[in-house]
Amino acid sequence: MQKKKMTYEQAVNRLEQLAQQMEQGEVPIDEMVTRLREAQALIKQCRQQLTKADEQVRQILDAPSA
Amino acid sequence: MKPLSLYELNALVRDAIAQELPDSYWVQGELSEGRVGAGGHFYGELVQRDEDSGEIIAKARINCWASSYASVSRKFESLTDEHLRAGLAVLLEVRVTFHPQYGYSLSVQDIDPSYTLGDAVRRRMQILAQLEADGILHDNQMLSMPILPRCVAVISSAQAAGYGDFCKQVQDNDYGYYFQLKLFPALMQGRGLEESIISALGQIADEADQWDVVVIIRGGGATSDLSDFDSYPLAACIAQMPLPVITGIGHERDETVLDHVAHTHLKTPTAVGAFLIDCMVEAEARVEDLAQRIARATSDKLASEKQRMLRLTTTLPMAFRMDSSRRERGLEALMHRLSMAIREVMQGQVHRIDLLEQRLHGLDPDVMLKRGYSISLVDGHLVTDLSSLVAGQELITRTYNGEITSTIKTCKRRK
Numbered sequence: 001m002q003k004k005k006m007t008y009e010q011a012v013n014r015l016e017q018l019a020q021q022m023e024q025g026e027v028p029i030d031e032m033v034t035r036l037r038e039a040q041a042l043i044k045q046c047r048q049q050l051t052k053a054d055e056q057v058r059q060i061l062d063a064p065s066a
Numbered sequence: 067m068k069p070l071s072l073y074e075l076n077a078l079v080r081d082a083i084a085q086e087l088p089d090s091y092w093v094q095g096e097l098s099e100g101r102v103g104a105g106g107h108f109y110g111e112l113v114q115r116d117e118d119s120g121e122i123i124a125k126a127r128i129n130c131w132a133s134s135y136a137s138v139s140r141k142f143e144s145l146t147d148e149h150l151r152a153g154l155a156v157l158l159e160v161r162v163t164f165h166p167q168y169g170y171s172l173s174v175q176d177i178d179p180s181y182t183l184g185d186a187v188r189r190r191m192q193i194l195a196q197l198e199a200d201g202i203l204h205d206n207q208m209l210s211m212p213i214l215p216r217c218v219a220v221i222s223s224a225q226a227a228g229y230g231d232f233c234k235q236v237q238d239n240d241y242g243y244y245f246q247l248k249l250f251p252a253l254m255q256g257r258g259l260e261e262s263i264i265s266a267l268g269q270i271a272d273e274a275d276q277w278d279v280v281v282i283i284r285g286g287g288a289t290s291d292l293s294d295f296d297s298y299p300l301a302a303c304i305a306q307m308p309l310p311v312i313t314g315i316g317h318e319r320d321e322t323v324l325d326h327v328a329h330t331h332l333k334t335p336t337a338v339g340a341f342l343i344d345c346m347v348e349a350e351a352r353v354e355d356l357a358q359r360i361a362r363a364t365s366d367k368l369a370s371e372k373q374r375m376l377r378l379t380t381t382l383p384m385a386f387r388m389d390s391s392r393r394e395r396g397l398e399a400l401m402h403r404l405s406m407a408i409r410e411v412m413q414g415q416v417h418r419i420d421l422l423e424q425r426l427h428g429l430d431p432d433v434m435l436k437r438g439y440s441i442s443l444v445d446g447h448l449v450t451d452l453s454s455l456v457a458g459q460e461l462i463t464r465t466y467n468g469e470i471t472s473t474i475k476t477c478k479r480r481k
Contacts, residue, residue, distance in 0.1 A: 008214050008349070015356040022363030029371055032364060039360045046353040049214060050346055051242050 008049050011042045018042075076166035087162045090175050094157045095124075100150050106132035108139070108150070112158070112172065128160065130174035138177050145179035146186070147292055157181035186293055193298045193323045202305040206329045209310045212278040215345050217246045219270040219277040219309070221263060223254045228285020228316060228335035235339040243346040248277075254284040254315075259294045264303050274308045279342075282324070283314045283335035295322035304328055314338035435466040444474075452477045 006014065018039050021027050027035050070078070093112070100110035108130040113122045130138055142150055150156070159176035197203040218236070222229040229249070236245050250266035253259045263282070270280055282304075295315065301323045304311050310329035314337055315322065325331035332338050427433065431441070441464045442449040449455065455477050463470040 012213065012349075012352060012356070015353070015360070019356050019359040019363060022360055022367065025367065025370075027367070029367065032367060036360070036364055039357075043353060043357045043360075047350070049216075050350050050353075051244055 005045070006042070008046060011046050011049075015039060015042050015046070073166050076164070076169075080164040080166060083162055083164045090159050090161045092157060092159050092178070093172070094155070094181065095126075097150065097152055097154050097156050098122075098125075099152055102135070106135060108135045108174070110150075110152075112156070127169075127171040128158070128174055129171055134175060138174060142177050142179045142182070146183050148182070150177075153293075154182050155185035186296070189293070190296050190323050193296060193301060194326055196298055197301055197305060197323075197327060200302070202302060203327060205305045206307055206311055206327055209308075209329055211310050211329065211345065213345070213349050215279045215342050216244060217276060217278045218248075218342065219280045220247055220249050221252050221266045221270075221280065221282045222249060222284060222335075224249060224251055226254050226284050228283060228314075231285070232281075232283055232314075232335040232339050235336060236342055239343045239346075241343065241347065241350070243343065243350075245342065255294065260297045260300050263300055267303050267307060271308060277309055279329075280307060280309050280311045281314070281338055281342075282311065282328070283338055284316050285335060292322050295324045297323070300324065301327045312338050312341065432466070435464070438466075440465045452479055 018035055022032075022035065095112040095114050098111045098113045100108065102108050108128075110128050112126050112128050114124040115121060116123050139150060142148070148154070157178040158172070158174050159178075160172035160174055162170075163173050164170050194203065220229070220232070222232075233247055236247060239245075250269055252262040252266040267280070270277060292315075304324060305327040311327075312330045312332065313324050313328040314332045314335045315324065316334050321331070330341065332341055435441070443462045443464065444455060444459055449461070455474055457474050457476060459474045461472050461474050463472065
């Protein structure tokens with residue numbers, strides 16, 4: 001099952017949390033790779049949302065105007 | 067008396083007025099009409115209304131010749147951003163004239179725009195006070211601006227100066243940010259402005275979930291009627307919009323009621339466009355900052371783990387070595403203590419045995435016999451008590467080197 005995509009705000013908040021945990025050394029080395037992958041995916045998502053139309057916007061565009 | 071012709075009478079009136087009212091006068095009133103005719107002359111009508119009933123209680127034609135009107139209108143517009151038009155309260159410097167053909171009129175020499183401005187400000191204050199009393203003045207400002215204002219509902223006129231530039235500026239931004247714009251057309255000046263903007267706001271509110279922000283823009287260009295925006299129903303509608311409203315209605319010096327209720331108030335459509343782009347720049351900067359922080363935290367963590375490993379590889383064997391040599395030293399010390407203790411115990415025992423030997427040596431019967439002592443026996447028993455002895459019994463006396471046999475004659479106790 002595909003995970004529901006986070007909103008931009010949720011994604012940025014999660015990134016903030018990850019950065020803090022990593023900076024404070026709270027992430028065990030075993031989990032570092034998993035967290036890093038998660039962070040990279042979120043960063044990619046955020047960047048895309050800045051420059052590309054996402055699903056929600058496409059729906060508005062495709063909807064027949066009243 | 068010869069009757070006067072009308073011209074003669076009017077000429078008398080003209081002369082009388084010129085004589086009695088030779089100066090210019092500052093007069094206040096409401097401009098009920100106003101138009102610029104051929105030749106650039108301004109014609110209008112000034113009225114005074116009854117404060118209670120609103121009925122006109124005084125009226126005068128006014129005119130302003132092209133030579134004066136150019137400077138009067140420039141002065142007025144530069145300060146108020148408005149044309150001289152019907153409905154405005156004005157303070158005019160006039161000369162009273164009477165023309166035999168056209169009758170009584172006031173010739174405008176000068177104008178005080180701050181009076182009109184004051185009147186507009188009063189009206190605006192009243193509307194703001196009402197919004198405050200209704201508790202909605204700051205409602206829109208309480209909304210939080212979305213992090214990404216990408217879906218923008220634009221209220222403007224397709225023909226309005228600035229609208230096209232705004233679209234181009236936002237959609238062709240240098241950063242490649244994506245914006246979805248939709249125009250909700252409305253009149254941006256003149257009659258019907260209030261109703262059409264309220265109607266556009268209504269349409270947007272109906273589909274509020276599809277939009278991030280509302281933008282109300284009108285280009286600069288000609289100075290225009292800002293007072294149309296000073297409307298209570300319009301301001302109330304904006305205040306209560308479920309989305310943040312950004313205004314950029316192209317005026318430099320003054321603010322309308324709209325600007326007071328809108329979430330964000332900017333001067334021009336260009337400023338609004340720049341604001342939206344800046345929001346995206348800020349959002350991107352935050353993501354980039356987070357990306358850097360995460361990368362730094364990761365490499366820091368890896369470096370520190372590496373350092374830790376390095377430290378362990380050098381310190382562990384040393385620690386082992388130190389530990390084992392410490393243990394060896396401990397063992398040696400223990401052995402030394404043990405041997406010392408054993409030696410001490412042994413010496414003690416030897417000394418004790420020596421003493422015992424000495425004591426025992428003193429008790430040896432042979433040694434005593436050698437010193438001259440002897441032992442007496444009767445019937446093979448050692449004699450220690452005289453009471454058991456009887457005269458005539460045989461007594462054997464043992465000495466160092468032999469035995470003496472004798473017979474007991476008497477027994478006498480030592481006193």
